[in-house]
Every structure is written in C-alpha cells, then in structure tokens.
Amino acid sequence: MLNKLSESILDKFSMDFLRNQVLKNAYGNDDTLIAVRDPRVLLLWYLFFGLVPWFVNDIVFLLGCFVLVMITTLLARVAGLVLFLFALGVFSQTGYLLIVTLLFGGDASAILPLLVLTLKVTTVSLASVTVFSGLDPDRLSNGLMWYGCPERLSFSISYAYRMLPMLMEEFQNVLLSYRLRGNPPAHDSIPGKIRYLIYQVKVIVHSFYPLMLNTAKRSRTTVEALEIKGYRYAASSKEVRRMKLASLKISYDDLIFAAVSFLWVAVTMLLSSIL
Amino acid sequence: MASIKIENLSYTYPGADRPVLDHVDLEIMPGDFLAIVGNNGCGKSTLCKVLNGLIPHFISGDFQGRVLIDGQDTRQADVGVLARKVGYVYQDFENQIVRPTVLDDASYACLNYGMADYQARGRQALAQCGLQNRENEYIWQLSGGQTHLLALAGAVALGPDILILDEPIAQLDPGHADRIYGVLRELNEKYNKTILVIEHHTEYIADYCKHVLLLRDGRAAWYLPVRQALSRVEELQASNIFPPQVTLAAHALQAKGLLPAGGELPTTIGEGQQAFRSIPRPEYHRPCPPPARQPGQTVAEFQDVSVSYRSVKGEPHTVFHNLNLTLHKGENIALIGSNGAGKSTLMKLLVGLLRPTGGEILLGGQSLKEQKPEQIARKISLVYQNPEEMFIKDSIRDDIAYAMQVRQVENWQTRTEELLARFRLTDLADRDGRLLSGGQMRRASLAIGIALNPSLLLLDEPTANLDIATRKEILRTLNDMKAVTETVMIATHDMQLVCEWADRVVVLCGGSVVGDGTRDAVFGDRALTERVGIRPPEIFAMGRAVCEEALCYTVPEFVQLFGEGKRNAE
Amino acid sequence: MDAFQNKQVSQSQKLMVFVLTMSLYGLATLFTELIPKFQVGIVEFSVEYFLFIPLVLAMLFDPLSAALGAATGELVFSEIMLGQFGGLGELEKFLTVTIGVYIAGRLVRDPRNTKMVGVAAFVGTGAQLLMGTIVDICKVQFAVEDFEAVAGLPESVYATEGFAFLNDLIFSGILFCVLPTLFLVPRLYGKIEPLLGMNPRTKETSLGLFSAKTAAGCAVAFLCAVCAEMLASSGFELIDWEASWAESGTAMAVGMIVAAVVALAVLMVMRGKAQTAKVK
Structure with missing residues (x-):
C-alpha cells in the first residue's frame, strides 16, 4: 500500500493524463445525448435520482433506478478516470463498513442492510456522475443559477475550468524542478520506501510555496480584469x-x-409491487 | 479635443516611499498610435492603469492631479463607464481571459454591462481582431498569439476609442507579432481607435507607430513623431532603449562622416535603402567557411523519434515524426522554429518529462528509458522559459545551493558563493527570486541551471519577456558562460541571440529538422527562411537589401563592412 | 468618496483572496481525490491533506474570503469536475471546511507569532475534524435501519469514528496541517501581500478578537451542516413514501405508466410536427 501510494503521487501519475481526462470529461463529450439536455431538466432529474433512492429500501425499485442511471452514464460517455473514482468512492463509503462490521462480529443480518446501502450509494453516485460530468460546465452553471445558486458559484465553475490547465502546468513545472534538482532517497528497502514517501510529501508541501506566490500574481490580474x-x-x-x-x-x-x-420509474414500481 | 489629457499627475503606491508618476502632463490626440518607452520601473504600466481607472478605483495610493478621458475626470467616472472608453490588455494577458470559450470571453464584458446585443458585439470584435471562425473553440486550443488577440477582442468588444496594450509581442515569434501589429494598425486606421502600446521592440515602433512617448523617472521626457524620436539615439540608449539596428548603423556611419550630420536617421529597412544609397558598395568577399570542425563526442541523440499528444477531442496531435538529431560535445546550438514547432517538446523529451511514442533517445550513449530521473539530472539541466517556476526556495542562495546540497557536492557552500558572484547576484542572495527584476531573475535561473555542471544545458527562451537592455545583458552572460559549460542548446525566437551566440543552428518545422548548420547556411538560405517563417535580425536584412552578398549579423559588422567600402573607394 | 473607494478596494481584494484560495485548494483537492484512500488496518486516513493551504491564506488575508474560497474550490474542482458530487451532503463538507478555516484565520492576530499560528492551525483543523466526526456518526445512525438492533454495528461505528478522529487529529492534523502551516506562514508573510496590493496583517489591522457573535454564527452554520447531512442521507421519516405506495402500489404504478406513455406519445407527435415545420 505504501509503495502504491508513493508511486502514484509522482512517478506513474502523469499530470498531462489528469489534465486531459478532466478536460475531456468537461468538453470532449459536448455532443452526447446528456450534454445537450436542458440543465434545469437534468438537475430536476438529478434531484429525484439523487434523493429518492436514499428513502427506499425496496431492492427491485433500487435495481431499476440503478439500471437507468447506468444507461445514462454510458450515454454521457464519461471519462475513464471519473468512473474509476466513482468505483473507489463507492468502496470507501460502504465497502470498509462491511469489513468492519464483519470484524466486530456482525452476521448476515448486518450484511443485507449494507448491501442495500451500497446499491443506494451506487445509484446516487451514478446519477451525479451523469449530471455533473455529462453536462457542459457552462450549461451546468447556468442551470444552477436559474435555481438561484449564488452567482459566485457559477462563476467559479467556469473559471475553474479555465484555470485548471494553467495551474496544472505550473504545478507540473514546479514538481519537475524538484525532480530534476532534488535527490530522492533510494527506495529499494522498506525503510527506504517510507523515507521516499516522506520525501515526496515534503516536496508537495514545499511546492505550494512557489505556487502560492505565482498564483497570487495571476489572481491579481484576473480580478482587475474582472472589475x-x-x-x-x-x-x-x-x-x-x-x-x-x-x-x-x-x-x-x-x-x-x-x-x-x-415511465421507467413507473414500470419499476409496478414490478416491485407485483414481485 | 484631446482624447486623453493628463494634468499634473502624481501617484504613489501604498507603502512606497517615492512617487511612481511625478507631475506628468500629457495630451494625446484621437487617432494616434503611440508607443510608450522607458526604463524598467519608470511608470509605464502605472500610467496605463491610471488611464483605465484601475488607479484610483481599485488600487489605493496617493493620487494627485487630474486625468481626463474624453473630457471626463477618471476619479468621478465609474469604472464601467471608463471601460467603454479605454480597453486594456495586460502583459500577462492569459490571466485576463476568464471564460472557457472564445466567443463567450469576447462578449463577457458586454453581457456584464447588460448590452442586449452582446453576442453580436463579441462576434464583431472577434472579426476586427482576426479571430472569426474560431468563435466556438476552447481557450486551450488557441496558440499564444491567438490568445493575445482574444484578450484584445475582449477589450474591443465594449467599443472603446482608446486601446492600451502592455508589451503585446513579448512572447511571440515574428509571424505572430506581425499579425498582432497588423490587427492594431487596422483598428487604428479603419476603426479610428487611439492605440497606446508599451513596447521595447523599436523595429515594430518604427514600422507601425506614429508617436513615441519617453518616460523617465516618472516624468514624461518628450513626446515626438516616431522618426524624430528614434533618431535621438543617445537619449534613448541612456534610458536603456535600443533604437532599430538600421538607425544604430546609420548613427555609427554618421559618426564616421559617411552620412550627413544632423537630420533624421532611417528607422526602417525601406528608409535605410534610401539613406544608404549614397554609400559606395563594398567589395565583398564572402569569408571562406571556417574549416569544418571535427564533431566532438556525441552527447545526445534522437533516433527516429515520434511524439504525439493526446488531444481532448479527436485524433492525437502529432508533434514529431521520425525526428533525427545528434548533439555533440562542445557545441552551442540554437534551436529555432515558429511557435508550436516543437522546441519545448524536444527539450521536455531530453529531460525525460515526455516519453516518445516511437524511436529512441540516447543520453550519454545510454537509452533514456533505462535511466532514472536522478541519473538524468546529473547529466542534463533545463532552465524554463518562465524563471519563476525555477524558484522553489525562499531565497536565490538556497535555490542555487539546493541541488548541490541534497547531493552532498563537495564544497557546495563555496561553489554557491562563486556562482552568486559570477552572475552578479551576491547582493541579492537572500531575496526571493520571484521578487527580483526580469534580468536578475534570468541570471538567477541560469545560475541554478549550471549549478550541477551538467554536460548538456538546455535553455528555453532565455531572452523572452525582457527589454532589449536586459536581453543584451543576458546575451553577455551567455557568452561568458561558454567558458564553464560543455554543450548548450537554446530554444529561441530571438535571432540576434542566435546570430551572436550560436555556432550551430537547428531549424524545426512540421515535426522534423529542416535546417541544420552554421548561421550563414541557415540565414543565407532564402527558401528555407521563408518556408519556416524565421526572420534574421533586421541588420542582416538591411545588409542584404543594400548588397545582396553581404552577410552581416551585428551592427558593428555592418558598420565595418560598409565603412570599409568607403575606404576602398577612396 | 474616499470611504466608498476604500470599500471598493477591499471588495476587490477579497475577491482576489477568494480566487486565489479557490484555485489552489481546488487543485489540491483534485489530487486528494486521486490518492487512494489510505487504509491501515481498520483506520482510514481520509483527512483533508491539503487543508494547510486555506489555513495559511486565511491567516495572512481575509479569513472569510479564504474560507469560502477553499470550500468553493473543493466543491467545484473535486466534486463537480470529477462528477463526485454527493448532493445535499456536500453542504456539510462545505460548511465544516468554511468554519474550520475561518476560526483558524480569526485566531491569528499577528502572523509573525509562531505559537499563535501553530495553535490556530491545530484548533482550526480540530474543529473541522470534530464536526466531520459528529456528522459521520449521526449519518450512519440514520442511514442504516435499526441501527441499534444490528449486532456489533453501533460499537464499531463509535470505535472507528472516535479512533479515526483522534488519529487524524494527531497524525494528519499535525503532519499535514500544523507543520506545513508553520513552515509556510513565516515564509510568505510580507512577500505575498504586496503581490495582491495589500499590507501585511499586523496586530493593529487584524479583525480583533473572536466575538460571541462570530461563535454563534459558526454554531448556526454547523447546525445547518448537520441538518443538511441528515436530510441527505436519513430515512426522511416525514414522507412515508413506502407505506402509501405499498397499499395501492399496483394501481398507482399502472396509472403512472399510462400517464407516461400518453405524455411520450403526445411529445413525439409534437416534436415530429415541429421538425417538419422547420424543414418547410
């Protein structure tokens, strides 16, 4: 685990890849069935699939919702990274509880509610992936604004997408400075690996010193221009x-x-009442 | 009526002990195309921020005197009202763009001020700035020059009569720079905008501007028509402004008595052809090419390297296709090509930041793939285009020492002090790199770059964003550095740097090496320079315009060659 | 004029702090989202690794702008951009981060005082973690039906949450929040403020002591956070959703299906008409 963590931070982890995935997720699929929907309709849709599953414990109904949101997620052509994070998120939300319950002597009666919980979490997360990754950020922020979200939030969303590529490049360059000039400890043995991990954490913390100063300069120009x-x-x-x-x-x-x-929801309700 | 009228203006930044602008009086007429020149820190940018009302509306400080835009006092006017009179494009213009798509950003201000036809205005502004057909693109799909034009369009959209640009072409290759100035000229002539540029590139001032304003110590020294202004060679040089090379050459020839004393000097190649007509043609013997040096040992080698980037949409973008290049020990190589030709990519490949999709890169005879980043770092060093990203510590002494310190290099303390002294940084050693001036920052980044004595030193645009005086200083530093470096490769648009420093020039275009040789071989080849869009220094073009065979790269060479001509004729 | 002007100046400076914190903390949380949750035995280290960023900025600049910027940054970069938006529950995160950062920022009256900075960073992080723990415990209690009845579950939840809190506070709170803050604040002090056109914070220019009003504000915000989280993940007893539908389930479902089919048919016809009209 230690090993994996340390490697994922600097070595295998390519900033270009991340940047590409985020941008692809935001703009690369702007012609899908989901992306062109009216954001208000989609947000209402999300309100249903993001909330209702929490209140229902009927497995047939939950399965029905799950299948629907899975289809919409596929239609939205969400980037791979987002799906990976989704899986990770579901595991960390309920997967660990499952293990802990087993450790503390739970039995089948404890497992079933947790499985239902997992299904709920999955459905709700996929609904959010569909809406927030499927929609073009500008449409999303307009939709949020229509529902009365503060202007500053919708500005922040568009601005974040604008800034992200620049910030990442800068971060990448600062990290590269450390990589080219630094001298990481050898990491072949277990203590070496721990030292290597500590070194990397330190590098990341230190790299925020130049980043803060550089970003401060940028923010000033941006805010003046905004004014x-x-x-x-x-x-x-x-x-x-x-x-x-x-x-x-x-x-x-x-x-x-x-x-x-x-219609889909109605059919699943019918099925659940018949079965 | 003057469109800008400044009366007895003094301004001091909060916390500063002396005024940046000191009793400035100025009138600028509508329709002018004015270049503002002056030393670093003479108040150029501050003056511009005063004009668009950022000072005093958003930046506090001590403000005395009056600024009238179209007869309206900036202190009484709302910033929104001023924005419709004065458009401003920052030097770090990319931070000025806040929306993700082109049309969206161009029309953003109009939308914010509640203009119902905001999209039409945005489109019109984009058309005026030559960005039609790009309306729906995303910002990151634009090149540097296009991004700058977009920032300009964002300002133009509000329909101001005055446009202010802070160093518009600092980061651009000549092709893109011409495009920006072409757009500005059109805005000036066709749409009657008054244009103010802060500019050190006097060649562009000579070609495009109508007047020049010299600021000195926070005061307006003079305000003159462009040719008259650029003829004041000594006065400009005292303020660290370098007139066009043509003017400098004429000035030197005048001093030798070859041109009539007094009167205006030529500022452009066209004017130069007129002025130098009277000078007899030299009998020019092309010097024999120096004997081909035995290439040294191979330092790095690209073998059939291909690279492509993942793109957000559609096919991957190919940068290199089967690129082959060998770098030898002891060479000083200039890597040139237009923006986007892959200069930075090539450097990133060498330091192992990017991996080629095909082919092999050898560093010190060993494949890059088999080497760890720490090993690579011992052989190669990269100095970024933006020196701020080189500073990772809170003082430049620590920054220079860092790589040596963590590697336990023997006597790293003394070596750090030596480097500080060599780059004239000893007095600044405890300051944060980011808070230094442009030239000091650059010197510090070079010192960091050579700290580990790399066998290959890569410099990305070491003279970008610098005024000419600082560029000259860096050039001197680079020439000094030849004594301590082995192999150096510089990626640059700065052809004066190429001519005065490099012994080998590599030209990149369309994903492969299209030219490789001495400066004579590259610049002497008209077909090549035209195809790639590189432009030799003005003096080189001037020399050839007077005498086709002449290949002179610097002003002294030109003066010597054509001065000699006279003696021969006698 | 001058008062107005100063207000405008400080408004735009606040916006700068907001933008700065949002970009930096947002970027950082984007990475946290990618670092696999780090599990040793039963304890999960899911602390906000990068909380030091808003802490530092809140101590140097306007605390409220920094706090809101941080919370917004996290929401936008890691939740919305990566599609990890958890609905109403995000409000809880938003508010606890805001409160924690704000408290820390308010506590520091002079950033040159290292002790003060260290204590403030620790208190701010502690407040954020504690609030998170309370909400977490309540959440599981409501989300799992018959929480008390499930053998071993309540004990396990209290034990893990309590242990995780202490552990986060001591291990990650100090390592990732207090130490970096102590490292960064003195280095940035006096350097970063001029870049935004401001004067460094001193005892005289600080916002003054933490008043009862501020504390009350924080408490109300925290209550909102708890409520939001409860609403988001609780059984929502108010609407007896299941009961009503179990009784006449089949009939109602059939009715819904008929309504949906009719609506669909009408829409299809209208859309077809609209399209032919467009073609003509």
Missing part, C-alpha cells in the same frame, strides 16, 4: 441575470427524456 469587465456590476443586476439565462430553452427532446425516465 474592468463589469463582473461586480453584473452580479447585482437582475437584467444581466435574465440575459444570461435567456439561452436556456426546454425542447421537446428534454421533455421526452423526462417522460422516458418517468
């Missing part, structure tokens, strides 16, 4: 908000998407 571009003016103007949201339009396809989801 000139009337960001503050817009944040307090209802008219501007209306203009920003004018691009949102619900099409028949959006309604059909909602209706099909509704």
Whole structure:
C-alpha cells in the first residue's frame, strides 16, 4: 500500500493524463445525448435520482433506478478516470463498513442492510456522475443559477475550468524542478520506501510555496480584469441575470427524456409491487 | 479635443516611499498610435492603469492631479463607464481571459454591462481582431498569439476609442507579432481607435507607430513623431532603449562622416535603402567557411523519434515524426522554429518529462528509458522559459545551493558563493527570486541551471519577456558562460541571440529538422527562411537589401563592412 | 468618496483572496481525490491533506474570503469536475471546511507569532475534524435501519469514528496541517501581500478578537451542516413514501405508466410536427 501510494503521487501519475481526462470529461463529450439536455431538466432529474433512492429500501425499485442511471452514464460517455473514482468512492463509503462490521462480529443480518446501502450509494453516485460530468460546465452553471445558486458559484465553475490547465502546468513545472534538482532517497528497502514517501510529501508541501506566490500574481490580474469587465456590476443586476439565462430553452427532446425516465420509474414500481 | 489629457499627475503606491508618476502632463490626440518607452520601473504600466481607472478605483495610493478621458475626470467616472472608453490588455494577458470559450470571453464584458446585443458585439470584435471562425473553440486550443488577440477582442468588444496594450509581442515569434501589429494598425486606421502600446521592440515602433512617448523617472521626457524620436539615439540608449539596428548603423556611419550630420536617421529597412544609397558598395568577399570542425563526442541523440499528444477531442496531435538529431560535445546550438514547432517538446523529451511514442533517445550513449530521473539530472539541466517556476526556495542562495546540497557536492557552500558572484547576484542572495527584476531573475535561473555542471544545458527562451537592455545583458552572460559549460542548446525566437551566440543552428518545422548548420547556411538560405517563417535580425536584412552578398549579423559588422567600402573607394 | 473607494478596494481584494484560495485548494483537492484512500488496518486516513493551504491564506488575508474560497474550490474542482458530487451532503463538507478555516484565520492576530499560528492551525483543523466526526456518526445512525438492533454495528461505528478522529487529529492534523502551516506562514508573510496590493496583517489591522457573535454564527452554520447531512442521507421519516405506495402500489404504478406513455406519445407527435415545420 505504501509503495502504491508513493508511486502514484509522482512517478506513474502523469499530470498531462489528469489534465486531459478532466478536460475531456468537461468538453470532449459536448455532443452526447446528456450534454445537450436542458440543465434545469437534468438537475430536476438529478434531484429525484439523487434523493429518492436514499428513502427506499425496496431492492427491485433500487435495481431499476440503478439500471437507468447506468444507461445514462454510458450515454454521457464519461471519462475513464471519473468512473474509476466513482468505483473507489463507492468502496470507501460502504465497502470498509462491511469489513468492519464483519470484524466486530456482525452476521448476515448486518450484511443485507449494507448491501442495500451500497446499491443506494451506487445509484446516487451514478446519477451525479451523469449530471455533473455529462453536462457542459457552462450549461451546468447556468442551470444552477436559474435555481438561484449564488452567482459566485457559477462563476467559479467556469473559471475553474479555465484555470485548471494553467495551474496544472505550473504545478507540473514546479514538481519537475524538484525532480530534476532534488535527490530522492533510494527506495529499494522498506525503510527506504517510507523515507521516499516522506520525501515526496515534503516536496508537495514545499511546492505550494512557489505556487502560492505565482498564483497570487495571476489572481491579481484576473480580478482587475474582472472589475474592468463589469463582473461586480453584473452580479447585482437582475437584467444581466435574465440575459444570461435567456439561452436556456426546454425542447421537446428534454421533455421526452423526462417522460422516458418517468415511465421507467413507473414500470419499476409496478414490478416491485407485483414481485 | 484631446482624447486623453493628463494634468499634473502624481501617484504613489501604498507603502512606497517615492512617487511612481511625478507631475506628468500629457495630451494625446484621437487617432494616434503611440508607443510608450522607458526604463524598467519608470511608470509605464502605472500610467496605463491610471488611464483605465484601475488607479484610483481599485488600487489605493496617493493620487494627485487630474486625468481626463474624453473630457471626463477618471476619479468621478465609474469604472464601467471608463471601460467603454479605454480597453486594456495586460502583459500577462492569459490571466485576463476568464471564460472557457472564445466567443463567450469576447462578449463577457458586454453581457456584464447588460448590452442586449452582446453576442453580436463579441462576434464583431472577434472579426476586427482576426479571430472569426474560431468563435466556438476552447481557450486551450488557441496558440499564444491567438490568445493575445482574444484578450484584445475582449477589450474591443465594449467599443472603446482608446486601446492600451502592455508589451503585446513579448512572447511571440515574428509571424505572430506581425499579425498582432497588423490587427492594431487596422483598428487604428479603419476603426479610428487611439492605440497606446508599451513596447521595447523599436523595429515594430518604427514600422507601425506614429508617436513615441519617453518616460523617465516618472516624468514624461518628450513626446515626438516616431522618426524624430528614434533618431535621438543617445537619449534613448541612456534610458536603456535600443533604437532599430538600421538607425544604430546609420548613427555609427554618421559618426564616421559617411552620412550627413544632423537630420533624421532611417528607422526602417525601406528608409535605410534610401539613406544608404549614397554609400559606395563594398567589395565583398564572402569569408571562406571556417574549416569544418571535427564533431566532438556525441552527447545526445534522437533516433527516429515520434511524439504525439493526446488531444481532448479527436485524433492525437502529432508533434514529431521520425525526428533525427545528434548533439555533440562542445557545441552551442540554437534551436529555432515558429511557435508550436516543437522546441519545448524536444527539450521536455531530453529531460525525460515526455516519453516518445516511437524511436529512441540516447543520453550519454545510454537509452533514456533505462535511466532514472536522478541519473538524468546529473547529466542534463533545463532552465524554463518562465524563471519563476525555477524558484522553489525562499531565497536565490538556497535555490542555487539546493541541488548541490541534497547531493552532498563537495564544497557546495563555496561553489554557491562563486556562482552568486559570477552572475552578479551576491547582493541579492537572500531575496526571493520571484521578487527580483526580469534580468536578475534570468541570471538567477541560469545560475541554478549550471549549478550541477551538467554536460548538456538546455535553455528555453532565455531572452523572452525582457527589454532589449536586459536581453543584451543576458546575451553577455551567455557568452561568458561558454567558458564553464560543455554543450548548450537554446530554444529561441530571438535571432540576434542566435546570430551572436550560436555556432550551430537547428531549424524545426512540421515535426522534423529542416535546417541544420552554421548561421550563414541557415540565414543565407532564402527558401528555407521563408518556408519556416524565421526572420534574421533586421541588420542582416538591411545588409542584404543594400548588397545582396553581404552577410552581416551585428551592427558593428555592418558598420565595418560598409565603412570599409568607403575606404576602398577612396 | 474616499470611504466608498476604500470599500471598493477591499471588495476587490477579497475577491482576489477568494480566487486565489479557490484555485489552489481546488487543485489540491483534485489530487486528494486521486490518492487512494489510505487504509491501515481498520483506520482510514481520509483527512483533508491539503487543508494547510486555506489555513495559511486565511491567516495572512481575509479569513472569510479564504474560507469560502477553499470550500468553493473543493466543491467545484473535486466534486463537480470529477462528477463526485454527493448532493445535499456536500453542504456539510462545505460548511465544516468554511468554519474550520475561518476560526483558524480569526485566531491569528499577528502572523509573525509562531505559537499563535501553530495553535490556530491545530484548533482550526480540530474543529473541522470534530464536526466531520459528529456528522459521520449521526449519518450512519440514520442511514442504516435499526441501527441499534444490528449486532456489533453501533460499537464499531463509535470505535472507528472516535479512533479515526483522534488519529487524524494527531497524525494528519499535525503532519499535514500544523507543520506545513508553520513552515509556510513565516515564509510568505510580507512577500505575498504586496503581490495582491495589500499590507501585511499586523496586530493593529487584524479583525480583533473572536466575538460571541462570530461563535454563534459558526454554531448556526454547523447546525445547518448537520441538518443538511441528515436530510441527505436519513430515512426522511416525514414522507412515508413506502407505506402509501405499498397499499395501492399496483394501481398507482399502472396509472403512472399510462400517464407516461400518453405524455411520450403526445411529445413525439409534437416534436415530429415541429421538425417538419422547420424543414418547410
């Protein structure tokens, strides 16, 4: 485990890969069935599949929801990294509880509720993967704004996507400086590996010193430019908000998407009451 | 009426002990294309921030006097109102772009100010800046030059009559730089915008600007038509501004009595052709090429290397296809090519940051794949284009010492002091690298680069973003360094650097090496330079314009050659 | 004019701090998301490894902007960008991070005082961890039906959560929060502020003591966090969802299906018409 962790931080872990996956996830699939949905419809959809499974313990119904969100996730063509993280997340949320319960002498009666819990977690996570990874970030932030989320959040979302490639490149260069100039301890033996891990953690902490200073310079230009571009003016103007949201339009396809989801849920409910 | 009127303006930054701008009086007429020049720290950027109202609205400090834009006092006007009168493009323009797509960013300000036709305005601005058809692209798909044009479009969209650009072409190759200035000229002539640029590239000032303003110690020294301004060679040089090489050559020839004294000096090649007509042609004997040196031992070798990047959408982007290149011991190599030709990629490959998709890279006779990063670090050193990313400690002494210290190099303390002295940094040793001036930062990054005595030193754009005076200083430092380095490779757009420093020039284009040889071989080959879009220094072009066979790379060479011509004629 | 101007200046400086913290902490949490959760035996080290970033910035600049920036950064970069958004439950994380960072930032009146910085970093981290632990325990209690009845479950949850809290506080809290903060604050002090056009914080310019009002504000925010988490993952007893549907389940489901099919048919026809109209 130690070994894996230390290797994943600097060696195998390629910043280019990460950057590419995040961008691909955000913009590379902007023509999928999910990406072109109206964000408001999709957020409502998420509200259902993100909440309802928590309250239901019926296995047939949960399975039905699970299959639906799995299909939508596939339709959204989510990047591999996100799916991997999803799997990791599910395991760390309930998988570990399962092991702990067994250790403390739980039996089958303890396992079943945990399995149901796992199914819930999976369904809810996939629903969020569909909506938040499937939607184009700008559409997402517009949708959130329509529901009254603060302007600053929707600004932060678009800005984050804008900044990420630059920040990563800078971080990569700083880490590279350490790699080229530093002298990591040999890591063949177990104590060596621990020393190597400590060294890497230290490098990462230290690398935030230059990063903070460099990013501070950037932030200043950005905020000055925002002031000139009337960001503050817009944040307090209802008219501007209306203009920003004018691009949102619900099409028949959006309604059909909602209706099909509704039909699916109804069918699973029927099945669960029959079975 | 003047579009900008500054009356007795003084400004001091909060916490500073002396004013940056000191009783400035100035009037700028509408339709002007003005270059603002001056020493580092003479208040150029501050002056620009005063004009768009950032000072005093968002940056506090002591503000005296009045600034009128179109008759309106900036202190009374809202920043929103001023933004529609004055557009500003920062030197670090990429931080000015806040939206992920092109059209979105161009129309962002208009949207924020509640203009109903914001998209149409954005589109129009993009068209004016030559970015039509790119509306739906994402920012990271743009090249550096296009990103700059987008920042400009973002400012143009609000329809200001005045545009201010802080060093617009500092990071660009000549092709992209011409494009930016072409756009600016069109904005100036066709759309009647008043344009102010902070610029050290006097060749561009000569070609495009109408007036020059010299700032000295926070005061406006003078404001003159461009040719008259650039003819004040001594005064400019005293402020560390270097007039175009043509002007310098004419100035030197004037001093020799070959050109009539007094009067305006030529500033462009066209004017130079006129002015130098009277000078007799030298009898030019092309010097015999120096005997081909026996290439030294191989330091690094690329064998059929191919590289492609994963792209966000669609096919991977190929940078290199079967690239072959050998670097020998003792060479000083300049790597040139336009933006995006793969210069940085080649360097990243050598330090093992990127892995080739095909082929093999040998370093010191051994495949790079078989070497650990620590081993590679002992043989090779890379100095980044942005020196700030080289500083990982909180003082430059620690930064220089770091690599030696962690490797327990013998006498690392004394060696650090030696390096500090060699690069004239001893007095600054305890300062943070980021807080130094451009030239000091560059020197510090070079000192870090050679700390471990690498057998191969790679420098990425060591003179980018520097004013000409500092560039000259770095060039001197690089020439000094030849005494202590083995093999050096520099990736650069700076052709003066190439001509005055390199003994081998490698030209990259379209994913492979298209030219490799001495400067004569590369710059003398018109077909090659035109195909790749590299431009030899102005003085070289000037020499050839006067006399086709002449190959002179520096002003002294030019002066000597054409000065000699006179003597021969006598 | 001057008062107005100063207000504007400080507003835009706050925005700078927000943007700075958001970008840096967001980037950092993006990596935490990628580091596999680190498990030794039964204890999971899932502490916020990079909490030192907002802590440092909150001590040097406006604490509230830094705290909000950090929470937003985490939400945007690691939750939304990577599709790991956990719904209403994220509000809990958002609020606990904000409170922890804010408390730490407020406690430091003079960043040059190392003792003060160390204590503040420890308290801030501790507050964040403690709140997280309380919420976690409540969460499991509500999420698993018959929590008390499941043999061994309550004990295991209390034991692991309690142990994880102590462990996180001592091990990760000190290693990843207090030490880096102590390393970074003195180095950045006086250097980073001018880059944002500000004066360094001194005793005189600090926001003053931690007042009862602030404490009350934090407490209310924490209550909101607990409620949000409960709502997100509890059984939501208010709506007796299952009961009503079990009784007339079949009939209702059939009704829903019919309604859905009718709606779909109508939509398809209208869409077809709209498209032919477009073609013409």
